[in-house]
Amino acid sequence: MARSFTILVALLLFWLLLSGMFVPFLLAAGVGSAIAVLLFSRRMDVIGGEELPNRLHWFKLLAYGPWLIKEIILAAWDVSKRILHPKLPISPALVEFTPSQTMDAGLVIHANSITLTPGTISVEVEHGRFLVHALSSEAAASLAGSEMDRRCADMEVR
Amino acid sequence: MLAAATLALLVTVALALARAALGPTIFDRLQAANTIGTCAMLLLALLGFLGGRPEFLDIALVYGLLNVLGVIAVLKFFLQGNSSATGQVRRSEELRP
């Protein structure tokens, strides 16, 4: 029930942020739509199942954002140079390694970060096993036990 | 600079279209469709600024949501042969061209 209530509040805030108009009719329409979406998702049985977000360190999650953006820029620059190089110096590799996260949330953040960073794409994601496609052997070598892995593992409250 | 960025995005869409036409596998075409969707979302945002109509941003948001859902739905269709939630994943041998 608590989850349903959280989702309802989040949907209402989302509506207000998107519409930006505070006319009675539009507010009523927002409440109606939020309740309808909540009922739909209850019927589809998609509420719950994942871990509660309070099992992550919020400060570490916030600090992770800017670091990830820095990594994305560096990796994108490297991949751009490879794309524009006349000889196309790529050496694709499939790497299998063991991530050090234990929770679903940590694993998802780690896998999404790998895919967001140009040059690496997470192909298969399971507990204790990541299969990653990398564009260059340098990117492939730096995957296992990377700083990204450490930061994602640090976020989890154990 | 808005017009230049719009032009660059149009060229990117053209390149992705070329990949969609060339692409040997279905996945190449889907990747091209995904890229075109992202470009279309950015184009809508840029057009909103060019024409001074910020309502275009809402369309861009909806388009982005539909884009992701569309790619995943088409993938599901090709992997399972139907778009229902309970279909079994076909074995890889059956899918090979």
Place this chain on the structure above:
Amino acid sequence: MTTLIDFLSALFLAGGAFFSLVGGIGLVRMPDFYTRMHGASITETLGAGLMLIGLMLLAGLTLVTVKLAMIGLLILFASPTATHALAKAALLSGLKPRLGEQHSTTEVASSKP
């Protein structure tokens, strides 16, 4: 002050345009499906991100900026999911990635008899 912001936004827009073009070129130039995805991911992360920052600078502190930030967050969360689903589906369907040290197809054919 406004000229500085205009200049910065033009700079970000130009950067976004450049990186989305590079992503498109990568999508056409790369040799196989998995490597093409890397090219496309540049368009989706840096190209889109820089352009959105440029537009945010133009919009200033309004609801428009909030919507642009939402588009950015949507790209940040949804596009890796779609990319991952695509890559996993391709591998499941038996599409083999091309691996190893190589510069072009002709060189590989000549250097590895």
